[in-house]
Amino acid sequence: MVSIDHVAYRILTYIPYVLVLIDLRFEGVKCTRDGSTVESHLEMGKKLLAAGQLADALSHFHAAVDGDPKNYIAYYRRATVYLAMGKSKSALPDLSRVIELKPDFTSARLQRGNILLKQGRLDEAESDFKKVLKSKSSAKEEEEAERLLTKSDEIQRLVTQAHHSFNSKDYVTAAIQLDAIIETCVWDVTSRELRAECFIQMDEMGKAISDLKATSKLKSDNTQAFYTLSTIYYTLGDHEMSLSEVRECLKLDPDHKQCYSHYKQVKKLNKQIQSAEELIQEQRYEDAVNKFEAVMKTEPNVHHYTHLAKQRICHALAQGQETSRALSVCSEVLKSDPENVNALKDRAEAYIQDEQYEEAINDYETAGQHSENDRQIKEGLEKAKRLLKQSQKRDYYKILGVKRTAQKKEIVKAYRRLAMQWHPDNFQDAEDKKKAEKKFIDIAQAKEVLTDPEMRTKFDQGEDPMDPESQQGGHHHHQHFHQQGFNPFGSGPFNFKFNYN
Incomplete structure (x- = not known):
């Protein structure tokens, strides 16, 4: 049985704790889930904010708001962190909550008005600035509110003028007026969209892209921005970026009709171009030509893709040594784009295959003017000059009447025919016989x-293996040639044996 004295002792023992709890309740101290007080979170968040530790400060202000949803200071400080982090969208609801809880808090109203002004929400911004001027605010706040109100009035006039200029199709003037608006209203989606349209009409696509990318971030679910970006990239010939942007549109709305239709077109074109490039890498040049011809059929109306396809066909034909076709297509590309370095290099290679060395040199030199450090151009130019010099001396391909790409079988066949034709025994006149001897040796x-x-490799590189002055190796081959009986005209009657091997 518990004694009365013991009960009295337990009651007296708990009295201090009860009094403390009562005291805390009446002083407005509230605790958060982790047991800390709202005030301690506010204080710690304030210190972290001052130290620039924004993410940690934000965590403490989140806790303070959760602990006391009616504490306007907690909302205000959290809004301050959001603004410091560049998250104005998140700051705006907190500032509105502050004003709801404490309508005379002019600092919050001034900050909200400033955000609304930057978003281009001019009427709402002006309302906040006017209320600040009517409230009991500091001289500094009144001065700032007055300045921003004047700026807002000025922008209102500019907005009216910009829309009038745009509707009158004076896109240059409209763009200048919108520049002035966006300088202040940096988060104004409507003005950026209108300026982007001005840039599109002015054919300044790079500037249009910049504005549209900004609007796609400023406005949630902005499918129109992604669609327009995709179509711009498409018309500029950047099929990969076009595909990337239209996919962003479909992520937001898989059933978007314009985006889906455009996606199918871009995907098909992109796949064809990639496939054609892979065929070139695999040296399947004729297949690559066919695939690029399909590209032109898929998109015949956009110059960039037709031009790209012809340029790559030019390259494939040159690499595949289809000389006449390569020269024709490459020349067509260069007619519309005279400074196209790739087409110049490919046509130069085709000229070399066609033994038009001076033309090849001209193309390589023109390409070099536009791409000074291109190793391929330097090597090609040196090769063309060597071959030109060589062609002005003794050209073994011309002697046999075969192409530089001729196989051994063709070479031997040509040799047999010419050897029969120019055998000295076929000539009776002394002078003719002498000429035939020289021709036969050649x-x-x-x-x-x-x-x-x-x-043959040495000859193709510009050296004559039969010229004693060319190199030591060439001298050796020259001697070897005579020792094997190819020149039967040293003395006595002709006794020549054909070497058909």
């Missing part, structure tokens, strides 16, 4: 060089 030497892979 034919035999040409066959010797072009059927020997090592000598």
